[in-house]
Amino acid sequence: MTDPLGEALHQLRLSGTLYCRTDLTAPWGIAVPELAGRLALVVVTAGSCRLEIDGSEPLHLAAGSLTLLPHGTPHVFRSGPDVPADPLFELPVEMLSDCYELLRHGGGGELTQVTYGVLRFDNAAGDRLARQLPPVLHMDGWDADDAGWLHSTLRLIAREAQELRPGGETVLTRLADVLVIQAIRAWLAGAPEARQGWLAALRDDHVGRALAAIHRSPGRDWSLISLAREAGMSRSAFAERFTALVGESAMRYLADWRMQSARTHLHATTEPLSAVAHRFGYQSEAAFGRAFKRTFGVSPGSLRT
Numbered sequence: 001m002t003d004p005l006g007e008a009l010h011q012l013r014l015s016g017t018l019y020c021r022t023d024l025t026a027p028w029g030i031a032v033p034e035l036a037g038r039l040a041l042v043v044v045t046a047g048s049c050r051l052e053i054d055g056s057e058p059l060h061l062a063a064g065s066l067t068l069l070p071h072g073t074p075h076v077f078r079s080g081p082d083v084p085a086d087p088l089f090e091l092p093v094e095m096l097s098d099c100y101e102l103l104r105h106g107g108g109g110e111l112t113q114v115t116y117g118v119l120r121f122d123n124a125a126g127d128r129l130a131r132q133l134p135p136v137l138h139m140d141g142w143d144a145d146d147a148g149w150l151h152s153t154l155r156l157i158a159r160e161a162q163e164l165r166p167g168g169e170t171v172l173t174r175l176a177d178v179l180v181i182q183a184i185r186a187w188l189a190g191a192p193e194a195r196q197g198w199l200a201a202l203r204d205d206h207v208g209r210a211l212a213a214i215h216r217s218p219g220r221d222w223s224l225i226s227l228a229r230e231a232g233m234s235r236s237a238f239a240e241r242f243t244a245l246v247g248e249s250a251m252r253y254l255a256d257w258r259m260q261s262a263r264t265h266l267h268a269t270t271e272p273l274s275a276v277a278h279r280f281g282y283q284s285e286a287a288f289g290r291a292f293k294r295t296f297g298v299s300p301g302s303l304r305t
Contacts, residue, residue, distance in 0.1 A: 004208035005188075005199065007215060011125040014039070016173040018118040019100045020093070024049070026109035028078070029085030035072035039119045039130070041176050042067040045158040046110030052076040053135060061114075064154055065140045066267050066279055070133040079112065115157055117176050122262035125215070128198050130182070130209060134191070137183050141283075197268075201245035206231040210242065210250065218258045219281040224250060259295040262288070266303045273300055 017038065024030075024047075032040070042051070044061045051059040051067065053075045061067060061077075069075060076085045086105070094102040120125055152158065153175060160172050188194045201207045210231040227250050229236035242250045258280045265276060279289030292300045 004212035004215075005202040007212055007281070008125045008129070008202055011123055011183060011215065012129070012177075012184075013122040013126065014119045014173065014177050014180060015122050016117055016119050016176060017099060019172050020103055020116045020118075020193065021101075021107070021112045022112075022116060024077075024102045024104075024112045024114065025081065025106035026079040026112070027083045028106035028112075029083040029086040030077045030088050030091070030105065032075050032077070032088045034074045035118055037120060038072040039073075039121065039180070040072065041117035041180060042069070043115045043117075043157050043179070045113045045154065047110060049112050049114070049135075050078045050080065052078065055237055056135065059136075059138060062140065064151060064152065065138065066179055066183060067139070068133075068137040068180060069135065070130050070137065071135060073135055077114070079106070079110070085167070113158075117172065119173070119176055119180070122180070123264045124257050127260055132193065132197055133184070133187070134193065134197055137187050139186065144235060197226060198246055199224050201242070204241075204245060206233050206238070207242050207245050210238070211246075211253075214254055214257055218254070218261050219279050221281065222254055223253075227254075256290070259292060262292065262300070262305070263296065266300055270304075272303040 042061065042065075044063050044065050046063055048060060048062045051061050053059075053069075053073055058081075059067070078085060091103060093106055094104075096102055121130055157172065157175050157179075188199070195203070202211055210227045213220075213227070213230045225235050225237060227242075228235045231238050231242075233241065239250060242253070246253055248256075262276055262280045265271070265279070268271070269276075271279075273288070274285045277283075277285045280288070282288035284290065289299055289301075292298075
């Protein structure tokens with residue numbers, strides 16, 4: 001018995017591009033610009049603040065809360081209503097390492113401490129999932145069974161943020177993995193939007209099996225007939241159901257999944273391009289290169305220069 005949704009979550013991988021520990025004293029305000037292609041993780045470890053995003057009601061972030069901004073949407077943090085917000089990139093920071101910084105800002109009043117992570121999904125599963133996530137996921141009132149676990153993880157985040165020890169960035173990224181996936185799981189369990197599109201297709205008894213097969217073996221010589229066989233359906237019924245649920249044809253989905261997975265693989269390994277082409281179902285390096293450039297606008301080799 002397969003669990004395509006569980007398998008997709010298992011494939012999620014995040015990499016941290018920047019972590020910022022902030023010591024903010026009221027009054028203060030910070031305007032964060034668009035972070036295209038990035039996910040923001042906000043952990044308030046002391047005090048509280050307001051989060052404002054255009055088109056949404058302001059959100060109160062209390063100590064011990066976890067907030068995800070999956071689409072890199074511009075946003076503003078403030079100590080209180082109507083406090084002016086300074087552009088983030090105009091504020092002085094202390095660089096503690098290549099991807100870890102300390103920001104101190106404010107007027108000297110009540111202290112708020114926030115650990116702010118800028119991350120990205122490193123694989124096709126994350127890219128697909130991110131498209132369906134809402135602008136904000138906020139975790140404030142976990143049930144009793146989860147509360148102790150969450151608070152322990154948040155305490156670890158706070159500790160690593162306070163003391164940048166050897167390997168601290170790796171620890172922060174792994175803890176961020178846990179928090180992000182747990183937040184997504186909570187959203188999946190209760191949000192109506194999580195029953196639509198790609199996520200609905202993963203839950204489907206038939207299409208889900210075909211999707212799981214593609215995700216496990218993207219380089220296999222798939223055809224519409226062989227995918228329909230995986231799904232236990234006729235070719236025509238499968239093609240219609242797949243497109244209705246996923247929003248694109250099965251073969252188009254396969255091609256896109258191969259390209260997204262190949263790009264991740266190219267970043268992560270030094271495997272020869274000819275081997276990468278074969279791994280992801282292309283008979284020649286030239287065919288792979290043409291498909292890659294058509295999708296991303298650059299050659300696969302340019303990712304390694």
